[in-house]
Amino acid sequence: MNKVKNENYRAGFLGIIGQPNAGKSSLMNYLIKEKVSIVTSKPQTTRRRILGLHSEDSGQVVFIDAPGVVKSTSGLNMFLQQEAEDVIKASDSLLAVLSINEDSIERNEEILEMVAKSKKPWMAIITKTDLTEKIHRISMLKDLVKSKGGESLAVSIKNDTIEDRQMILEKCISLMPQAAAPLYDEELFTTENVKSILEEIIREKCFEILEYEVPYQLAVQTRKFDEEAKPCPKIYVDIIIGKDTHKPIVIGKGGANIKRIGEQAREEIQKIMDISKVYLELNVVVKDNWFENKTTMKELKYVIEKQ
Numbered sequence: 584m585n586k587v588k589n590e591n592y593r594a595g596f597l598g599i600i601g602q603p604n605a606g607k608s609s610l611m612n613y614l615i616k617e618k619v620s621i622v623t624s625k626p627q628t629t630r631r632r633i634l635g636l637h638s639e640d641s642g643q644v645v646f647i648d649a650p651g652v653v654k655s656t657s658g659l660n661m662f663l664q665q666e667a668e669d670v671i672k673a674s675d676s677l678l679a680v681l682s683i684n685e686d687s688i689e690r691n692e693e694i695l696e697m698v699a700k701s702k703k704p705w706m707a708i709i710t711k712t713d714l715t716e717k718i719h720r721i722s723m724l725k726d727l728v729k730s731k732g733g734e735s736l737a738v739s740i741k742n743d744t745i746e747d748r749q750m751i752l753e754k755c756i757s758l759m760p761q762a763a764a765p766l767y768d769e770e771l772f773t774t775e776n777v778k779s780i781l782e783e784i785i786r787e788k789c790f791e792i793l794e795y796e797v798p799y800q801l802a803v804q805t806r807k808f809d810e811e812a813k814p815c816p817k818i819y820v821d822i823i824i825g826k827d828t829h830k831p832i833v834i835g836k837g838g839a840n841i842k843r844i845g846e847q848a849r850e851e852i853q854k855i856m857d858i859s860k861v862y863l864e865l866n867v868v869v870k871d872n873w874f875e876n877k878t879t880m881k882e883l884k885y886v887i888e889k890q
């Protein structure tokens with residue numbers, strides 16, 4: 584049971600907006616102290632919004648990790664664009680994530696303009712401050728944020744301190760609307776179910792292990808998840824690719840790639856499910872150009888659900 588909250592209690596949705604690869608998912612995981620959203624070194628890793636929850640006595644922040652801002656008029660990339668825009672609409676307040684590793688000032692300015700235009704409360708988080716050769720950009724970005732009427736905090740998730748995290752969380756809570764009660768159970772740290780988490784973990788390993796356009800034209804879907812199976816849970820998953828020619832790449836020489844993807848994913852899934860063994864079977868399925876096919880995109884939940 585949630586306790587009755589005092590009159591200064593705050594709770595709401597905080598959208599995380601930034602360019603692809605800015606460090607949005609890393610920032611959310613760091614703030615909620617759980618790995619909820621997948622992170623890779625490649626841009627456009629996050630494909631749909633993922634909620635991460637932080638609850639304390641003074642308030643609850645429901646972070647919404649969004650895909651990076653991209654521009655496109657068709658297919659999967661158009662979904663990514665719409666999803667980021669829709670997260671702005673669905674949020675009470677916004678965090679603009681600006682990486683000091685971003686060489687183009689215009690690309691960071693574009694993010695600030697998007698959040699300022701929303702007319703919602705916002706602040707900027709300047710990330711990757713451990714990249715010492717780029718630290719001159721911190722003060723430049725701080726000035727830019729100020730010129731748009733906002734406040735900023737700088738952080739590195741690699742060299743983090745408890746103070747940094749606490750200070751950012753306090754600011755995040757202050758951006759939330761007043762509320763009588765939390766929006767979600769205070770014990771929860773995400774609304775994602777185990778099936779979607781494990782699909783995302785497998786997609787993360789595919790992103791890390793596979794090169795060129797292959798991970799961008801790949802999706803992951805659970806075919807069967809038998810949690811009660813003996814001696815251990817059994818999970819059967821399809822790795823969906825858009826072209827026949829990608830199949831040997833996903834499988835790799837003598838099955839090396841698919842084996843690595845499976846091993847790494849299985850280890851992480853076992854940790855998340857808090858069990859010592861799961862059986863994971865990966866199957867590669869070709870669905871020609873699925874990322875341009877509305878029906879398949881819908882099956883894979885790459886659609887904006889109209890409320």
Ligand SMILES: Nc1nc2c(ncn2[C@@H]2O[C@H](COP(=O)(O)OP(=O)(O)OP(=O)(O)O)[C@@H](O)[C@H]2O)c(=O)[nH]1
Nearest residue numbers: 603604605606607608609624627628629651711740
């Ligand atoms: N050095 C350094 N790297 C970071 C930091 N934060 C994130 N990264 C790295 O930046 C890369 C991208 O991180 P993500 O969190 O996936 O970025 P994102 O903004 O969610 O990316 P998309 O979902 O693709 O839009 C990863 O390789 C992270 O490890 C940081 O504070 N310092």
Ligand SMILES: [Mg+2]
Nearest residue numbers: 607608628629
């Ligand atoms: Mg991300």
